Amino acid sequence: xxxxxxxxxxxxxxxxxxxxxxxxxxxxxxxxxxxxxxxxxxxxxxxxxxxxxxxxxxxxxxxxxxxxxxxxxxxxxxxxxxxxxxxxxxxxxxxxxxxxxxxxxxxxxxxxxxxxxxxxxxxxxxxxxxxxxxxxxxxxxxxxxxxxxxxxxxxxxxxxxxxxxxxxxxxxxxxxxxxxxxxxxxxxxxxxxxxxxxxxxxxxxxxxxxxxxxxxxxxxxxxxxxxxxxxxxxxxxxxxxxxxxxxxxxxxxxxxxxxxxxxxxxxxxxxxxxxxxxxxxxxxxxxxxxxxxxxxxxxxxxxxxxxxxxxxxxxxxxxxxxxxxxxxxxxxxxxxxxxxxxxxxxxxxxxxxxxxxxxxxxxxxxxxxxxxxxxxxxxxxxxxxxxxxxxxxxxxxxxxxxxxxxxxxxxxxxxxxxxxxxxxxxxxxxxxxxxxxxxx
Numbered sequence: 001x002x003x004x005x006x007x008x009x010x011x012x013x014x015x016x017x018x019x020x021x022x023x024x025x026x027x028x029x030x031x032x033x034x035x036x037x038x039x040x041x042x043x044x045x046x047x048x049x050x051x052x053x054x055x056x057x058x059x060x061x062x063x064x065x066x067x068x069x070x071x072x073x074x075x076x077x078x079x080x081x082x083x084x085x086x087x088x089x090x091x092x093x094x095x096x097x098x099x100x101x102x103x104x105x106x107x108x109x110x111x112x113x114x115x116x117x118x119x120x121x122x123x124x125x126x127x128x129x130x131x132x133x134x135x136x137x138x139x140x141x142x143x144x145x146x147x148x149x150x151x152x153x154x155x156x157x158x159x160x161x162x163x164x165x166x167x168x169x170x171x172x173x174x175x176x177x178x179x180x181x182x183x184x185x186x187x188x189x190x191x192x193x194x195x196x197x198x199x200x201x202x203x204x205x206x207x208x209x210x211x212x213x214x215x216x217x218x219x220x221x222x223x224x225x226x227x228x229x230x231x232x233x234x235x236x237x238x239x240x241x242x243x244x245x246x247x248x249x250x251x252x253x254x255x256x257x258x259x260x261x262x263x264x265x266x267x268x269x270x271x272x273x274x275x276x277x278x279x280x281x282x283x284x285x286x287x288x289x290x291x292x293x294x295x296x297x298x299x300x301x302x303x304x305x306x307x308x309x310x311x312x313x314x315x316x317x318x319x320x321x322x323x324x325x326x327x328x329x330x331x332x333x334x335x336x337x338x339x340x341x342x343x344x345x346x347x348x349x350x351x352x353x354x355x356x357x358x359x360x361x362x363x364x365x366x367x368x369x370x371x372x373x374x375x376x377x378x379x380x381x382x383x384x385x386x387x388x389x390x391x392x393x394x395x396x397x398x399x400x401x402x403x404x405x406x407x408x409x410x411x412x413x414x415x416x417x418x419x420x421x422x423x424x425x426x427x428x429x430x431x432x433x434x435x436x437x438x439x440x
Contacts, residue, residue: 306381306427312363314378314430321366328385329362329402330355330419331374340374342402345415355397355415359432381427389422404428414439 017037303313322339332343347353360374397417398405417436
């Protein structure tokens with residue numbers, strides 16, 4: 001092949017990995033070959049480094065000649081990010097100025113006479129406040145340089161604080177009057193001394209700010225201008241003499257009585273007292289002379305477990321026996337003599353022993369014409385007088401005078417009448433039915 005310049009060669013638009021490319025070896029100055037794949041091999045993606053300090057922007061170079069466009073190479077590994085630049089040192093703080101001395105206190109005046117109080121003097125004018133000093137010019141800001149950031153300059157020392165002015169002397173106190181029986185007029189109060197005003201010290205000049213480094217580092221900052229001296233504070237005016245105390249005024253009218261305050265909160269509830277001892281059981285007046293009222297859910301309670309033969313619980317009525325009576329005898333109230341006699345289911349209506357009217361069980365044995373007591377309604381235990389009872393079964397008037405039976409009578413013309421129901425085998429709930437039938 002004849003010698004040609006590279007610019008005269010035929011352009012290869014899409015090179016293969018094995019195609020050769022001429023390259024100059026900088027170490028020997030020789031022209032060598034390299035395959036396209038070795039020229040820009042695709043390596044592993046490197047570990048991302050720390051963000052480096054931004055470098056200066058270089059000058060834009062001249063635009064070179066447009067070369068032959070080759071195939072787009074593979075993206076090479078990303079280089080490590082440079083280390084972050086170190087931050088400059090902070091300047092040391094300036095020394096604080098010394099505090100000024102406190103002015104000495106003025107002498108105390110001699111006490112005046114112990115007499116009538118002198119007139120109160122007019123208060124003196126307050127001295128004008130001194131002007132504030134002009135503010136110093138601000139220093140010109142320095143140019144921003146290039147390069148590393150410089151150290152921050154030291155802060156300037158704080159100026160010393162000015163001395164506090166001496167306190168003015170206290171005016172002399174009036175003489176004490178001579179002792180006498182008449183109180184002399186009180187001497188005038190001495191004039192109060194001037195209050196000393198010290199000139200405030202100048203504020204120290206602020207230290208120059210350190211140079212700002214060049215870009216990468218910030219350039220030097222210009223020196224800050226001095227702060228202007230503070231104006232002197234004006235003197236405080238002399239206090240006037242104390243004026244005379246006025247005559248005591250007449251006593252004012254008594255003010256209207258204020259509103260009554262809000263009632264305080266109710267105190268905590270006290271502890272519940274101890275329950276008192278149970279009192280003695282009261283006794284009923286017998287006989288009662290007033291009505292007994294029963295409220296809701298209240299009533300007379302019958303004893304449903306009588307302890308022995310001859311016991312009862314219920315409503316009774318006193319009367320006279322018309323014949324000899326024993327405990328548990330069934331009786332009727334004889335209308336001819338108003339006495340209690342033995343009832344008999346066989347007796348015709350209106351004859352002695354007729355069981356069709358008011359009935360009762362004898363609970364107080366008695367001889368004829370003696371006092372007795374009848375159970376009109378209630379519970380009674382009469383083992384001797386009663387037959388064996390069947391619980392909740394009825395009992396009837398017997399054909400034997402004064403007895404009760406558990407089997408209904410069947411004799412012609414006999415009276416069939418229920419007188420109660422058994423509570424136990426021995427106890428009867430006596431509640432005579434107002435109804436009866438005559439067996440036919």
